[in-house]
Amino acid sequence: MCSGRVDPVFVLKAFSNGVDGVFIGGCRLNECNYVTHGNYHTLNMVLLFRRVIEHIGLNPERLKIEFMSGAEANVFVEAVNGFVKKVKQLGPLGEGEGIDKAELKSRLAEITKLVPYIKVVNQEKLASRVENPDEYAGLFTKEEIEKLFSEVVSYYIDPTKCQACMTCARRYPAEAIIGAKNQIHVVDQDKCIKCGTCFEACPTKFGAISKISGEPVPPPIPEGERMIVRKSKEK
Numbered sequence: 001m002c003s004g005r006v007d008p009v010f011v012l013k014a015f016s017n018g019v020d021g022v023f024i025g026g027c028r029l030n031e032c033n034y035v036t037h038g039n040y041h042t043l044n045m046v047l048l049f050r051r052v053i054e055h056i057g058l059n060p061e062r063l064k065i066e067f068m069s070g071a072e073a074n075v076f077v078e079a080v081n082g083f084v085k086k087v088k089q090l091g092p093l094g095e096g097e098g099i100d101k102a103e104l105k106s107r108l109a110e111i112t113k114l115v116p117y118i119k120v121v122n123q124e125k126l127a128s129r130v131e132n133p134d135e136y137a138g139l140f141t142k143e144e145i146e147k148l149f150s151e152v153v154s155y156y157i158d159p160t161k162c163q164a165c166m167t168c169a170r171r172y173p174a175e176a177i178i179g180a181k182n183q184i185h186v187v188d189q190d191k192c193i194k195c196g197t198c199f200e201a202c203p204t205k206f207g208a209i210s211k212i213s214g215e216p217v218p219p220p221i222p223e224g225e226r227m228i229v230r231k232s233k234e235k
């Protein structure tokens with residue numbers, strides 16, 4: 001219904017399924033029927049993810065957005081024909097870039113896992129409205145994207161601070177927090193999508209969750225040592 005509904009995960013899924021190019025058609029900018037102006041959001045998402053796919057070695061021209069009204073069939077036809085021609089020139093996905101199929105699949109899977117993180121880090125720019133197409137290229141720079149991936153954060157629960165209040169576990173969106181009543185919680189790094197929800201949720205009086213970047217995450221506390229013995233119960 002609305003181009004604003006096109007999540008980057010849909011785009012990456014299409015590429016993971018071997019689609020050679022993704023074309024998104026949106027309503028003309030400033031002509032959105034809703035106050036949300038979802039088409040601006042999609043434009044920003046496309047500008048960001050063109051950089052992201054470029055980062056993993058794909059040609060950014062494989063992802064395109066064009067705006068048109070329902071009465072502009074000619075604009076649509078022209079845009080689609082031009083895009084199909086371009087994608088044919090680029091060749092099959094990955095093959096055109098010299099990336100092995102299995103390697104490409106693994107790169108796309110890694111990036112898909114990081115979508116929530118990428119969105120959180122870029123939320124301000126994703127919500128902005130760039131009116132002038134000349135400014136599109138500067139909204140997300142190559143350098144910013146390199147930095148984004150070199151500084152990927154991990155979330156770690158300090159076992160000496162965790163009070164097993166379960167607040168983080170109740171809010172987690174990815175089943176990455178392992179914990180139960182009276183048990184120190186731990187983050188399953190393989191499942192963590194780096195959304196930062198737990199970091200925001202952990203009460204400041206405990207401050208048990210930290211962001212780690214550029215250094216290895218300490219291993220989780222062994223399962224048999226996670227039980228918290230409350231003082232009142234000790235007596």
Ligand code: SF4
Binds near residue numbers: 173177191193196199
């Ligand atoms: S950042 Fe925290 S809430 Fe988000 S997926 Fe990772 S462990 Fe779960």
Ligand code: SF4
Binds near residue numbers: 157163203206209
């Ligand atoms: S919110 Fe903080 S204190 Fe509570 S269980 Fe999670 S990490 Fe532990």
